[in-house]
Amino acid sequence: MKNIAVDLVIIGGGPAGISAGIYAAMDNANYLLIESRNPCWFMESSINSHSFVDGFTGTEKSFSGTLLKKSFLDHYLRLGGKIFRAEVVSVFKDGKKFKLLTKNDSIVAKAVIIASGTKPRVIKIEGAEKFNNEIHFDCVVDGKNTLIKKS
Numbered sequence: 001m002k003n004i005a006v007d008l009v010i011i012g013g014g015p016a017g018i019s020a021g022i023y024a025a026m027d028n029a030n031y032l033l034i035e036s037r038n039p040c041w042f043m044e045s046s047i048n049s050h051s052f053v054d055g056f057t058g059t060e061k062s063f064s065g066t067l068l069k070k071s072f073l074d075h076y077l078r079l080g081g082k083i084f085r086a087e088v089v090s091v092f093k094d095g096k097k098f099k100l101l102t103k104n105d106s107i108v109a110k111a112v113i114i115a116s117g118t119k120p121r122v123i124k125i126e127g128a129e130k131f132n133n134e135i136h137f138d139c140v141v142d143g144k145n146t147l148i149k150k151s
């Protein structure tokens with residue numbers, strides 16, 4: 001088990017974690033951004049599954065989830081940001097500090113930002129899986145007339 005001590009741990013490399021990481025990197029903070037899979041994989045696949053981004057303020061033209069992921073990551077990497085690939089399996093408070101465990105590491109941090117996202121809840125109705133690409137999980141979604149095109 002490797003022992004690591006940092007000021008800040010960010011759990012999750014999705015849009016929220018990368019945004020936090022951008023500020024940590026700009027600040028030259030002593031931090032770890034921990035991601036168990038590929039950074040922004042969920043955002044990329046959720047956008048690519050049905051449409052493109054058209055509602056982002058300042059957007060000149062529509063773009064895909066893949067391009068958005070690339071621009072988030074390029075921004076973070078340009079500032080010297082790094083990704084620590086591991087899954088955090090536990091977080092607990094130990095006095096004034098936090099202790100985190102991954103399979104191979106024991107990490108002590110002064111602060112933790114949890115940006116681990118969430119999973120869409122599956123509707124428990126027989127046959128619902130046939131409509132996976134039609135079901136809306138949120139009230140506002142990118143892409144012009146997505147609902148109109150599909151109905």
Ligand SMILES: Cc1cc2nc3c(=O)[nH]c(=O)nc-3n(C[C@H](O)[C@H](O)[C@H](O)COP(=O)(O)OP(=O)(O)OC[C@H]3O[C@@H](n4cnc5c(N)ncnc54)[C@H](O)[C@@H]3O)c2cc1C
Pocket residue numbers: 011012013014015016017034035036037038039040041042043046047051052053086087088089115116117118120137138141142143
């Ligand atoms: C079907 C669907 C369609 C969507 N379409 C759009 C759209 O068109 N436009 C739009 O703007 N948004 C869309 N969204 C929403 C968008 O995907 C989310 O708002 C965004 O991904 C949330 O970012 P996040 O960083 O909070 O979480 P996530 O993107 O979920 O990122 C969390 C990250 O944390 C990592 N992680 C989790 N637990 C651990 C752990 N224990 N250790 C290490 N790493 C961990 C995960 O691997 C993941 O990479 C859609 C969502 C869904 C479900």
